Amino acid sequence: MNHPVASAKPALLTVDDDPGVSRAVARDLRRRYGEKYRIIRAESGESALEALRELKLRGDPVAVILADYRMPAMSGIEFLEKAMDLYPVARRVLLTAYADTDAAIEAINVIDLDYYLLKPWDPPEEKLYPVVDALLDAWASSERHPVEETKVIGHRWAARSSEVREFLARNQLSYRWYMSDEPEGERLLAAAGADGLRLPVVICPDGDVLVEPADTELGNRLGLRTSPSENFYDLVVVGGGPAGLGAAVYGASEGLRTALVERTATGGQAGQSSRIENYLGFPDGVSGAQLADRARRQATRFGAELITTRDVVALEVNGSARTVRFADGHTIDAHTVILATGVSYRRHPAPGIDELTGRGVFYGSAVTEAARCADQDVYIVGGANSAGQAAMYLARGARTVTIVVRAKSLEDSMSYYLIQQIQQNPRIRVRPCTEVVGVEGDGHLERIRLRDNAGGYEETVDAGFLFLFIGAAPRTEWLDGVVIRDEHGFVVSGPDLVVDGKAPSGWPLDRLPHHLETSVPGIFAAGDVRSESAKRVASAVGEGAMAVMLVHRYIGQP
Template identity: 40%
Template sequence: MDTDPAEASAEPRLVSLVGRSPVLDAAQLGVLRGYGSERDVAAGDVLFADGDETYDLIVLLAGTADIVEGYGRPGAAVVAGYGPSEFLGEIGMLTGQRAFLSAVATSAGRVLAVPVAQLRRIMAQEPGLSDLFLRTFLLRHSILMSRSTGLTLIGSRFDRDTRRLLEVLARNRLVWNWLDLEESPEAEQILQGLDVPIADLPIIIVPGGPVLRNPGSRALLDALAISGHAGAYPPGVCDLLVVGAGPGGLAASVAGASEGMATTLAEDTALGGQAGTSSRIENYLGFPAGLSGEELAARGTLQAQKFGVRIKLAAKATSLSFQDGVHQVAFDDGEAIQAKSVIIATGARYNRLPLDRLAEFEGVGVYYAATQTEAQACGTGPVAIVGGGNSAGQAALFLSRSCAEVYVIIRHDALDTSMSRYLVDRIERNPRIVVRPSTHVTALIGTDQLEAVRLRREGRQEADELAVAGLFIFIGAKPGTGWLAGQLAEDRHGFLLTGSDIPADRLEHGGRTPLFLETSRPGIFAVGDVRSGSVKRVAAAIGEGSVAVRLAFERLQSAGQADLIGPAAPQPTS
């Protein structure tokens, strides 16, 4: 028997920027009526249900409705309540994720239902509503994450596959609740109820959907319906393939598709790349108050979808080849994509510290991103951050909101050696942040979880221990170029050489000069952190991604292939 929302447990309800869901005014409702259809509803009507692959944005014209977790099942809980002129929806609507909560009318009324396809049109054509919806969706998403609502992961902190799934969930900014097998009595009860043996762990329970037993990254995203959509273009050679969906890759795909190029964007982990995990980017033009990496990724993804980019997620590039004037990239899911031009934006991953027991604590005490997920895991701290770049600075400021003490451990004697001045100034004024210069982490200490780190300062023989709830590592970077097998010219650290930096003996250009951002093979370009000499800034990567599209078209012109591109050719930037 279905549970009445009014009888569900009283849980804290969602708040918005003004204390509750934004109330739409008459003008906004008038605009929305042009995109949706109205209907009457009765108390108890399900407006959308957990597990639905697609569902409408619901605007309450009259009456009330609740968002319910576990609707129709024991322990159902009301998450949020809404009234007239308020709307029901979350960021998963735009990313294509299945619903993980249900919406139920609690009184008779009338609703305006806006299909997802129409919502995308609103996001592209109605700036005021677009900004209102996106910011509200992101805020709701953040609050839901803090409530551990959504997917349920059951697994052991000591299991490598559990840590792998935790990273996939975090990097894709999904909402989940983790039940650690070693600490949660509830985990054992659920496993007994599902008749799942320990050997099948970890598992992920999808609300309204299946129980996934140790799924691969692709299988997980497929089950959530967010691994990508079928190509908007017929099979064959696409105009542009972008490998990597960080800021540079997203910018390149948007620029290419907006100019009529049949564009495919492939990403192995999550849209937004490492920048998508940044808590606040404050030096990006046009956003004086800054914006989160999640918001940047969401906006970039919406733009790519608007222009018809084919997005391919959980797809790791495995090889590159070239034949008869066409480039081909093979992926670990078995697909091989042929393209006239390729832009490589695979970025770089933070290096690992050479410490014993590091793998044991990764994902459960040692982290390579500082998002709300990691902050929740660390509680009130204290925490330590290793690294002196901007990512480390942004992480320190973000974690200082919830952690009593944040220690920034750097090998240099001052932060301004590698960190932007605006971050240095804010850190120096923050009483919760303590900088430990000329210091190295030499050991990790703990039994079942990370409890402390051992530090040694240069010039001193004795070491000291620092009690921490988490260690965040932002040091150096290893480029994502292993799949290229040395086919393209690299510097001594493995980053791709472009333009005039390429040695003459590595050029495949037949005597022609490579273009700026072009690699040693004609028609293949590198942008962002994967490129040798990049400045490792979001704005620079976005600029390079846009410029690379123009250069790719120039290369096609010189090869006599530009007339085969779609209806619009890239024009000088305006």
Template identity: 45%
Template structure:
């Protein structure tokens, strides 16, 4: 990575433009411009002198900024806490641009916007590669709470270093010396040296500044779900000047975020991972002023006082003129009584670099015949000793894209089992064996394999809407022309016009993506629906 990509120099006209959004400030040598842990921090353009960026934990100097360079990374547009310390190495003169003014600058100046955002993304890649500003996570690989925290960190692009207590006896002894018992793990140590014992995801999110909710009497639109459909809706709504809040129960990306590589998405001939696509869309939405808050689960939705009111599990209530439901679908679970004890302990629902840490070099079983299963098989085949792909049908042609089928057919490390299903799991606290049954011969075979990946169908995440709007027999939300006159009458549709194509039987409530009845379960389709819903929101608001 070129140094100039990390430290571009602003031209004189750039600095003049930015001056309208900030003010000059003199800072003495040794004083801090930014401290690790600060929220809503400013961007600084160095006009005179030198500024150093330091890792707060190791005190290592990460980089140095010279005149006409600027501070900042992807956290500059969010409420996340800053991960580093910025210190004046000499007496300096800087141009300070507060966060709110920075957002205005980005929305109004195209060339500067592109330069800043490109630099923020490149710096983020550098931080990931070098593990700068990492949170420390101590816990056993067999602990479900550890897996949950790792999943949360990965989805939200939070830098972390995981110390597996099953492999690192020294760390376990150190924790014991500090009086931390096994029952108090996992332990999380943040960049500003706070220690959390057995923390919840919500507790860590609040500490990192991810879950702050923007005060607003009534939003124009609240987007529930930050998968491809929800993020597309967020980007388009915010870019068109609507006041938008987007919430998600775990992190951006949705089901697509678990894909190691999407190769048939328009505009990416080399493919793009679901995580990377979500990360860039997340930043893009913030660029236009969308307020994204994570993790928040909607417990119920009601229409009261001429606005939608969303009751969150945290106890907060959001109010909005319209709502776009984009909570997607989850993979179906096997109906085994002992399944839950193996989740995160050998049973996984995603194949990302996080899961790869646990299965590298080992045999794996993948269950499912869709694209997600195929992408997982291609990804894991390059790192596992053997991949066993299990499907109930007789081939993959009706459920998987042909480019993935060709890859798997020519991969000697992948074995396909047709007419087969998983019928039992075994293991003492951690998955150790998987039973496969041939559905034609009923022959049962036990495999001594401790890693099982499940990509089984889709169950819509629509429980929070059940009392509010019409769902089909499988729980998907019914919209547009699929709403019959009888249904509209039963739900007391109050308008003379019919619902728009993505509108539910409740005016102003829209459903997009995988949770919508009749939708095409593909990333591109979800993005299209998310963007199209915004035009329908506009039509509703201006009617």
């Protein structure tokens, strides 16, 4: 059950080092806006920042900030620049004397100033209120309207802290990160009544405190749907990558009662991509997160239920029903099921990898870690598109990015356009015929051991970040004994099941399996989890849509 978040009045904050002026501004604002807004005044930039920090801690919105230009310890421009970090979408006004108008005009570019107001502002009905009215209207109608933030306090090199941040980011849940050993993090822990020994600590927008929360607990408290609303559906889609989202959109839009079940976050591996440049209709490219978010919103608009943080562990055939079983023992039934679980990165066997995962070693792009890679030497293992996209993205801020591949070149596994971009980027280098044979560090990654297979030597390099994109494992062990899989665990479907014109053993129907249908009627496979699939975003989306067409055919005429 989700708890409603208390809605505080938005604040109007004014700061001026002259007490008389400060009181006058607050008085005029209160007279017109006091009923709907909180009026807060301060007499120095530092005290105003402290007030903003307290508001941020409570999750209270701030609509407009008015600051005097001439303040001795901290000018109005300096204050507004710092205030932007706390409330980036609050409207900003600079109070100036006529002699300071040039500085005010310059501040429009420096701090994205919304307006400068000349002193005196009498009568306020003519000089103050129209300005504030317009700013409040713009703030209220802005697409970037501030959302209530979740606060996460954790240790920089703690694996679970990294996982929580990644979970929130991939599910498009706004949060702010604080390190537990820095003053602001310590203050938040004290305010939350947490001892800091068990991390991460999550402070919800309504003030509730979660200590070392599981993903399901986070999802429940922050508004994600984690439980199905019905017991029976026309279609259950397992997996929320491009194939699963495509199936959910087409299934729901065509009137099927559709539920999509995802273990972590929609988007799959594609959702973690920093830039997809060869997807139809996006000539300038699109991030995986943007693509996933649009697809998620599209699916829900058509009525699909998107159920997250639920791990599917079994699939059963019960007469005409197909039963999906969750790790907690609960089940849902459906006429049909589409398997769209995609693939996972294979675990790297090198010594030290498991111990330092989440502590400088990451599987996939780990989008929340990109900012920490600034001015660092970063290593990436893998030669497919996901590795190339990550390299291009990280190279924006990292000092160097090194792609480590066992093959002689990238040409056999990476798209041509990405290879060209990598070759033209001076910060990226490729080390062919090389592999990681070990990692080391005291509590976090500090060194990587590399073996050059062509030269026959090993070396140790200093590095703080290692991102692994090594191969694809379908993780379909839970389907053992239910549907036919190939030797690598990928699900076999359609014509690949037919041998000498005959259906596979145990097939109960007179017809042969449909193109994406598995060895069990009414269970389909789409996307990367399917044997012999193309392993591209566009083809996965297409297979998801095609699977829905075959679902209709199955329901109408088995």
